[in-house]
Amino acid sequence: MKPFNNKTPFSCKLLTQWLVLLMFASFSVQVNAQEHLVASQAQYEQALKHLQPGDKIILKNGIWQDFEIDFIAKGNAEAPIELTAQTKGKVILSGQSNLTLAGEYLTVSGLVFKHGFTPSKEVISFKKTDTQVANHSRVTEMVIDNYNNPDRQVPDNWIGLYGQHNRLDHNHFTAKRNAGVTLAVRLEGEHNQQNQHRIDHNYFGPRPILGSNGGETIRIGTSHHSLSDSLTVVENNFFDRCDGEVEIISVKSGKNRIQNNLFYQSRGTLTLRHGNGNIIDSNVFLGNGIDHTGGIRIINRDQIVTNNYLEGLTGTRFGSGLTIMNGVPNSPLNRYHQVVNANINHNSFINLEHIELAAGSDSERSAPPQDSTLTQNLFINSTAPFSVHDDINGLTFTDNLSNISLNKINPIIAKGLNSQQVPLARAANGLLYPSDTALTHYGATPKLTPTLKQHTGVSWYPKSELSVAFQSGNIITVSSEEGELGTAVQSAQPGDILLLKDGHYNVSNILAITKPLTFKALNKHQAIISFKRPSLFEIQNNGNLQLDGLRITGINSPNASGNSVVRTSSTGMLTNYRFEMFNSIVEQLKTHHQFHFFDSGNRAFADEINISHNLFSHISGDLFRLDKETDDKGIYNAEYLTLSHNQFEHIQGSVASVYRGGKDESTFGPHVSIKHNQFHDVAMGKQNSPAALLKLHGVQVSQIDHNSFSDSAAIVVEHTVGEPKTNITNNKLINSALPQVSELVTTGQHTANINNNKVQTR
Template structure:
């Protein structure tokens, strides 16, 4: 008892403003926190009082001891909210941080959490645990930062929750740029890496270990027992750019991209589970460099192809510079199970530069299977003389590649995984490597928490003056504004700040639609950051719009967006966008990204600009404005510009999109306006997937599709285009696909 009294007396004398409790020294503001850190001794716990701590840069620089760390904790887990321009830096030895939530703000520096104060002051033997970073993004989409940056040695990042990184930059990076951070033995474990949307550019990895410059250095980092849930930022979910790392017992769920051994040698990838659930571009493991072991992994329902396939073994560059593709050598791939995998790519990426095929690489005792008929899974792009296959098992799968596998009886085990009945091949997966309830924190919800279209209330809106404007302004995320029959004249731009639906009175024929919206400004809707818009059963009439050039019925904010948005038009009649030249249906700004833009069952007529103007990212940096563009069963007539102008420049290979589907559309008298220099109805640059199916065109311009990166997929089928030409090229070479010939390139 006397020790407790003495301690509290000392606290009162030295730090009179603090509250001294059995749980540690409680601080209530930044000044108290700084003084507490300055005087912290081994074994000291500093307790941050619950509440919102805004615009605070926390520096935990102290010296603990093994078994006696200096700890910084929330009064109660999740009770301390770090907001505004804030961050956390650790420097010293044996430090622990726990229970904080970063939200409603961003870091003013290059990291939200950094294990380094300066180039000479690192954290070692330190831990961050049970901490949340939720959409703590820079204000500009392409202003890059890293949420968590690990330096020093022997640090641990565990049981944390990271979700919603939307600006450019890696979610978590291990840095090796000084000797003090190499062979670091960091542990990244039991974390929840929640949904990360498509960035539309390079720089959207979830984890990166090392960089190409230090890639021949060993990191010795362990990434174990984490869940990667819908991590879709770019083609590399985990990018390993160093050696001697272990990536094991992780669960990848519906994540587009792959675990990529991009640089570095001697990495181990084992006991991981990849569940794609047949979502687009879900991938598995991509192999580059030497001396890796890839074993006992379970991969199922992965639809990815090219560099995002289920299992990809790359070709390399002979005598490769450190930042390119080192050849695959001495790699062992054994006892893995691959179920319903769309693509296994061998010697992938072979070209004039990547001309060295894999060597001394073995596939042993793997189980290859399909639960339903599927096309060719294996593709070889170069010689396979350096790859051996032995003692494999196969079920329900045929392939032209000699994989030396025998027919094997299979069944599901108690944990729900397919396995060989005699257990002679494939992964031994008695249990899932990790489950959702084992990762992250128990007190913060998992999943994509962003509001969705059609998830709110239904609100009736009359055609009285000002009612639609008021309804939009007062709406809540996900609301459906159900418009009565009548004419709505809108005298201000309707700002869409969250997902809303505008729904008119349904009619069997578009000409019978009874809900009509006219607008007098230079735009009807403006989608702001966080907004999405669905419009159905409505006539949009631009004949009363402001008499100025470059109007748009719908536009995005000119300041860019962090959040991806959706735009859906279904059974909409858009007409008379012709008050002046260059009047478009949709016009987007730079640094905006749509997950999907779709127009279905609609009519668009008399437009002096483009229907969809999605070609503003012209700096050839691999950036684009829409991931999926869908035009199905529409009528387009008297459009001076393009039905769709979609651009993705550059030669970067880190993204999957854009994707375009044009199917069953009727196009007439379009694409020949005086400002349409190329006289096109579709002008596509760098679009990775182009499906043009069952369309008709008369007295209209041409379809032009150019690409210069990746392996684009063109599917042109059953189109009746009249005088319109369809010109497709890849890397400047024409692709022999015409309106009357069905081919897939």
């Protein structure tokens, strides 16, 4: 038989016949495709048995409780098999529900997971078993909202991407609160590698601070498979305040492309943690001055970082605007491989507080960056942001533009900076560029198109805030009549203000705080509250508490062990909380046992505790007990503790005990700020052992300044991992013990800054 070619007789006729056959075959599939509207799990299982390419299963609108969906079928490129909602957003999967895809050419859309948590390791999984995975499949226009295990330290992943050639797009993921990655790309086995997944146009909504490791938003691979290539593309997504931990995106594999995403006020960095040959291109990082907002952290070989725009980032150390790490010689897979052949070009670094070079240098991480270049970048800052931690001869700075004075800058950096005045103007895309068009080839291109929030996720589900602000609701006036305060708490709405008239309030039951509420005195200190139970307030899930102008006394409280004015739920809390108190008096917390003011339970986490302009007097216990996470896994009870302009007198216990144990470095806190307070006769009680006015273990940032201490015990600080910053300055110590600082991990003298304190003895 002669080979087929354009000169073969009847070739056009044969081709036409084939095209007709293909057209009829495609038409036949469309004609035979069936839609199955199902109203129960049993009906779904029956429909699943008979699916053919082009078929569609439609879940009837409503709440589907405890539905573990196995969507296992085989479509084809011309006729995928679809699972969808009768109306997008009107099918709610709640309780213990999840979704598993396995097969070929599957599409799932329109479903919402909320009011529950997955009974397995993942909410949506692109595999049934290790060998049954999904390929060429798509999950689009789905919502996972606050679908979390009630124990914040029990981990699960919301999405597990397995197989090859899958797409995850236009989805809405928000309020991941428990441990575990929001989205994990898994590379176990060759059938999951070189996968060419596409992750695009998703809305990654706010992820609260986890207070431990395990809070990444995206992880691509693991250290075990980090020398394998994933070829995953992450593009056109919006990361909205993704604050889980220090790594927002953790790349742990090779040859991925992260491009044209927008990171908005997100604490942490896009981290090239493991794997080689990744491309970071055309992303926008907007910090707006928010604490710990970061940019890009570079580790490993052959990384390309180009055309990115970073502005207003405050992060430092491993979370800085740009971090180039030191590596470990002959590093094992799970540590730090040396940076080699990094190409960092045409990026705009504008108003970054820190750029860290050879970061993490220590006796283990002793291999500085090599053979790497930084070219035609734009560095705009009021002061030089560069911190150099080791030899940077392996970094070549060439033809970069900056407004920074070259005085006192490392010569290797200065050699490659063209320093001059660089006026900036905002372009139509909202980003800053040199006003002189002759300079626009420096930094990110003016053609950069930031990904906007409204262009991601779904159109039919709101992008709501996770919490309600204090004093944003109605004012409810309350009198001291018996039971009225408790009734008002139950009927109040989030954000309401309970305005307490003058009088004596003797509260009979613990007030459960399950929403943001403010208790405010009509006249300062004239609303006097006592309580008959071991606690006055218990902060529970979704609760935030603000007190203003109250007078709280323990004179009617039981003579029992473990009393406290405020406590968190004894069963732990999934949601983070806030506690604030201003202009109030707390007094006479005295029993034969220790009577505390604020006692955090295990597995409870405060975003912020802010205490200002208050008087604490005659208290037999501790004031702030934030020391319950003693399993030494890097977990802690509060991100920020701020005490300012308060007066503390005759306190037998400690003012604050804050504990963060373990060796993990994936978090930023705790932070403790103690400023402009007066302490007299504090922490000298016999039951306060060891005697310490403040007990700070593993706190990352401590600012203790402009306070007055008289007749009081010592400040005790124990440094552990990371690079803790402790400043004890400008204080008065009158007949009080000197601060005690110790290093529990590193050797040598402590690193605390203890200066300009005035010490007096009587």
